[in-house]
Amino acid sequence: MKQKRPMDVWQIISFVILGLYALFLILPMFQLLRSSVVGADGQFSLEYFVEFFTKEYYYGTLLNSFKVSVAVTAVSLVLGILFAYFYNLFEMKGKALLHTLAILCSMSPPFIGAYSWIQMFGRGGMFTKLFSSLFGIRFPDIYGFTGIVIVITCQLFPLVFLYIAGALRNIDNSLIEAASGLGCSSLKRFFVVILPLCMPTILAAALLVFMRAFADFATPLLIGKGFQTFPVLIYNRYVGETSMNHNFAAAISVIGIVVTAAIFLVQKFATTRFNFTMNALHSIETHKPRRLTSVLIHFYCYAIVGIAMLPQVFVAWQSFRRCKGGVFQPGYSLDSYRDAFGKIMKRSLPNTFTIGLAALALVILLAILIAYLVVRRSNAVNNVIDTLSMVPYIIPGAVVGIALVITFNDGPLVLTGTAAIMVIALIIRRLPYTIRSSVAILQQIPMSIEEAAISLGCSKLKAFFTVTVPMMTNGIMSGAIISWITIITELSTAIILYSVRTETLTLAIYTNVVQGNDGVASAIATILLAVTTASLLLFMKFSKTKEISF
Amino acid sequence: MSVNIRIDHARKCYGSSVIIEDLSVHIREGEFFTLLGPSGCGKTTLLRMIAGFNSIEGGDFYFNDTRINDIDPSKRRIGMVFQNYAIFPHLSVADNVMFGLKNQPSRLPKAEMKAQAEKFMQLMHIDEYADRMPERLSGGQQQRVALARALVIQPDVLLMDEPLSNLDAKLRVEMRETIREIQRSVGITTVYVTHDQEEAMAVSDRIAVMNLGKIQQIGAPKAIYQRPANLFVASFIGRTNLLPGELRIAGGKAELTVGGSCTMTLNNLLESEMRDQKVVVSVRPEEFVIARDGEGVAATVTGSTFLGLNMHYFLTLDTGEHVQVIQEAELDSVLPEGSRVVLGMKKHKLNIFCEDGSRNLVRGVINDAAPAQQEGTV
Structure with a gap:
């Protein structure tokens, strides 16, 4: 006998979400692909791809991006893993401070680092001038490959640290004791026990760092000079193509997606070799290092965090300097802030909050619903949603922007230049992360809790909202705060989609940097830093867990 | 309600x-x-x-x-x-x-x-x-x-x-x-x-x-x-020893041979099963009786465990099967390893299954699951 039940509410939600993905993800990706193979004459053509791979000017950017990403990933992993190891295994002073600062560094708006490093060590940079006049020392050139790697690494190694520190907390102390009981020295333990146990997390962190470095657009744009990377090329071609068809940018975007998808698959394959989960009853105990070791460990941890914090501190300091016509004068004043507030009060500040909060609310709602469908209602449709939800993870931000522009520039639904398209782009970019963390939270909540509620007379939807959602709240909040910060500091998609009406704080900094209003740029950057720091501290005060999930 | x-x-x-x-x-x-x-x-x-x-x-x-x-x-x-x-x-x-x-x-x-x-x-x-x-x-x-x-x-x-x-x-x-x-x-x-x-x-x-x-x-x-x-129920509920046996009908009487040598006459078999056939005999550990000599299967003690209330013996029959026997723990000494004994059986308690284990051949099975198969009388 066949079951004939009315459509259950979750099935309706499934189809609505699938519809949204079709409209805002599949369609744009399809349009992107289509534009990339339409020649100047409107016929099918692979001319852009041919052009890309035959001219070194173009394919060189791909190699450059690779070089940058590999270098950043390697350096970040080494710095971050060592930092996490010291942090978790040894007694250290000011651990809470280090942890908070690491989070702050990883959250800093993407290009403030680049901007600040230029202001410090660039050609006209403060330290450059200072050192050459005082000691006659000339710093090596900050621009190009070195600069990009330094700036991006400073932002990403704290991320590796946070990831690995989390993984180390999940290693049970008994494993370490067992290893030493079996005659494993401290150094050997690190390589044969601790590192392999952290491998799934290391690989996850490596992928995240690689993807971020590969897709980072603002840093190479500002500090790259002649060293052009892939996202910068996409942006330049997009801006350069004045007509409404962005075919060449689309073609480059397609190549970009193929590359990131390949990296993603390689990482997935590598991860299958380390398929285990851990849950520590007793985390690893810290122990007191010998005096010399202790000094070295403290020096290492504070030095790298200090360097990573430097650009933000510098920008904040610079924002209080007297500045006239874009040139800094001796002395301090609040003029930059006066000018800055005059510029941002009307648009960017309110925009940042309205667009950001709208995106955040929708991201959380969608993530909870999708996580529920994926975890609790596994079926063909929801598996498709699961796969689709991860697609944006591998699409560089600039590509998301271009795909949306191509799709919603004309036709039945015109969204370009509206706040809606900004919100949509932010949702697309942020959703995969929030879904992953929501899925992880939901998997910890046994289904029987909800069934208990249903057996006690709750409808399915009511059981979900009165029992499951409240149980997820703490975890969702920690994800939400990170989402909020990434949303308000997003640049690479926004820069393609924004119009005068939808300028946000991040974009305001960028435009002022480009226009050379260093004082105002520094002031706005400091305001943005203050907002992110305040959000973070607020979160840490109210959250029960100190865990931060990205 | x-x-x-x-x-x-x-x-x-x-x-x-x-x-x-x-x-x-x-x-x-x-x-x-x-x-x-x-x-x-x-x-x-x-x-x-x-x-x-x-x-x-x-x-x-x-x-x-x-x-x-x-x-x-x-x-x-x-x-x-x-x-x-x-x-x-x-x-x-x-x-x-x-x-x-x-x-x-x-x-x-x-x-x-x-x-x-x-x-x-x-x-x-x-x-x-x-x-x-x-x-x-x-x-x-x-x-x-x-x-x-x-x-x-x-x-x-x-x-x-x-x-x-x-x-x-x-x-x-x-x-x-x-x-x-x-x-x-x-x-x-x-x-x-x-x-x-x-x-x-x-x-x-x-x-x-x-x-x-x-x-x-x-x-x-x-x-x-x-x-x-x-047989599944017999071995899933409680513990039991399973021994191969042979049923022979002679003059309207059912003779069961188990453990090679031990033969006994059964009078509680289902009428429908009264025919010569190979069977599996289920003997629960407490249904064995250990004796020095007499009727039964010859066996050697291979080990024992004292569990307070009971004494748990592990034995190997001369035909090679391993069995467990539970006896009330007595004050006198425990049978040492290697002791030669004879295992008697409380035959009214035994359950005899057809060779593939799908049916109990003994009368008195109550099974509410399959009214059609409820042949035995209580």
């Missing part, structure tokens, strides 16, 4: 894998009915079909005369107790207990709800924790909350899915007595799932032994222990 539960030709499959092919069972009003079987036998699946958390691919489920197949679980008037208790961690004990009352179609006045919750919390001895959050309760206390929460809505059926398996051994015994007591006093039809045969025997009015999605036997604990319907 309690109900009887009738399940006719239930079918459950996930895609192409069939978990339950065709299962029928009638559960009487007010009875404590246990689904017992090894993991993967489909017992939890069946329970969840009754609850409504698993879809039903075929057959009819009735509470009294109401077909419940298409009724939403929230409207089936069931009380469910889960293996992991499923206590809402964000609600206090009292709020957990009241949760169901707040969701009933006809809501009681608030004071009445409080009184009801209070009554059941007292019944389960958790009233003193009313304002505590669940994370501060022990496993046993959480289970009591779960039971109070399920019963307070006065469901028609109480469903319990391995409710004791997360508790330690001592608490398990204590809780199963509590559960049994409460069930008796409330008089609610209860379906209980467990893989622990001792627990099943302790609490149930009747037990359905399941394997591979099929009910092997339904009967009172005593009936299924003493006269198992087939």
Whole structure:
């Protein structure tokens, strides 16, 4: 006998979400692909791809991006893993401070680092001038490959640290004791026990760092000079193509997606070799290092965090300097802030909050619903949603922007230049992360809790909202705060989609940097830093867990 | 109000894998009915079909005369107790207990709800924790909350899915007595799932032994222990030794030869099975009698364990089979390893199965699962 039940509410939600993905993800990706193979004459053509791979000017950017990403990933992993190891295994002073600062560094708006490093060590940079006049020392050139790697690494190694520190907390102390009981020295333990146990997390962190470095657009744009990377090329071609068809940018975007998808698959394959989960009853105990070791460990941890914090501190300091016509004068004043507030009060500040909060609310709602469908209602449709939800993870931000522009520039639904398209782009970019963390939270909540509620007379939807959602709240909040910060500091998609009406704080900094209003740029950057720091501290005060999930 | 539960030709499959092919069972009003079987036998699946958390691919489920197949679980008037208790961690004990009352179609006045919750919390001895959050309760206390929460809505059926398996051994015994007591006093039809045969025997009015999605036997604990319907039931319920044997009919009498040499005359075989055939003899450890000499199978003692109440012997028959024997522990000395003994059998207690183990050849098997096969007389 066949079951004939009315459509259950979750099935309706499934189809609505699938519809949204079709409209805002599949369609744009399809349009992107289509534009990339339409020649100047409107016929099918692979001319852009041919052009890309035959001219070194173009394919060189791909190699450059690779070089940058590999270098950043390697350096970040080494710095971050060592930092996490010291942090978790040894007694250290000011651990809470280090942890908070690491989070702050990883959250800093993407290009403030680049901007600040230029202001410090660039050609006209403060330290450059200072050192050459005082000691006659000339710093090596900050621009190009070195600069990009330094700036991006400073932002990403704290991320590796946070990831690995989390993984180390999940290693049970008994494993370490067992290893030493079996005659494993401290150094050997690190390589044969601790590192392999952290491998799934290391690989996850490596992928995240690689993807971020590969897709980072603002840093190479500002500090790259002649060293052009892939996202910068996409942006330049997009801006350069004045007509409404962005075919060449689309073609480059397609190549970009193929590359990131390949990296993603390689990482997935590598991860299958380390398929285990851990849950520590007793985390690893810290122990007191010998005096010399202790000094070295403290020096290492504070030095790298200090360097990573430097650009933000510098920008904040610079924002209080007297500045006239874009040139800094001796002395301090609040003029930059006066000018800055005059510029941002009307648009960017309110925009940042309205667009950001709208995106955040929708991201959380969608993530909870999708996580529920994926975890609790596994079926063909929801598996498709699961796969689709991860697609944006591998699409560089600039590509998301271009795909949306191509799709919603004309036709039945015109969204370009509206706040809606900004919100949509932010949702697309942020959703995969929030879904992953929501899925992880939901998997910890046994289904029987909800069934208990249903057996006690709750409808399915009511059981979900009165029992499951409240149980997820703490975890969702920690994800939400990170989402909020990434949303308000997003640049690479926004820069393609924004119009005068939808300028946000991040974009305001960028435009002022480009226009050379260093004082105002520094002031706005400091305001943005203050907002992110305040959000973070607020979160840490109210959250029960100190865990931060990205 | 309690109900009887009738399940006719239930079918459950996930895609192409069939978990339950065709299962029928009638559960009487007010009875404590246990689904017992090894993991993967489909017992939890069946329970969840009754609850409504698993879809039903075929057959009819009735509470009294109401077909419940298409009724939403929230409207089936069931009380469910889960293996992991499923206590809402964000609600206090009292709020957990009241949760169901707040969701009933006809809501009681608030004071009445409080009184009801209070009554059941007292019944389960958790009233003193009313304002505590669940994370501060022990496993046993959480289970009591779960039971109070399920019963307070006065469901028609109480469903319990391995409710004791997360508790330690001592608490398990204590809780199963509590559960049994409460069930008796409330008089609610209860379906209980467990893989622990001792627990099943302790609490149930009747037990359905399941394997591979099929009910092997339904009967009172005593009936299924003493006269198992087939070899699976014999070995799953309690412990048993299985020995090959041979049945020979001579002059209207059944002669059983077991362990090579030992022959005995049986007078409790089913008429329909009175023919020469190979059989499997199930001898429970307490059905052996160890003697120095006399009638029986020759064996050598290979080891022993003293368990206080009983003495546990491990022996090897001369034909090579290993058997276990349980004897009351006496004050005199233990049989040392290597002792030569003769094992006698309490032949009226033996169960004799056809060679493939599918039927018990002895009269007196009670099996409510298959009325057609109920050939024996009690």
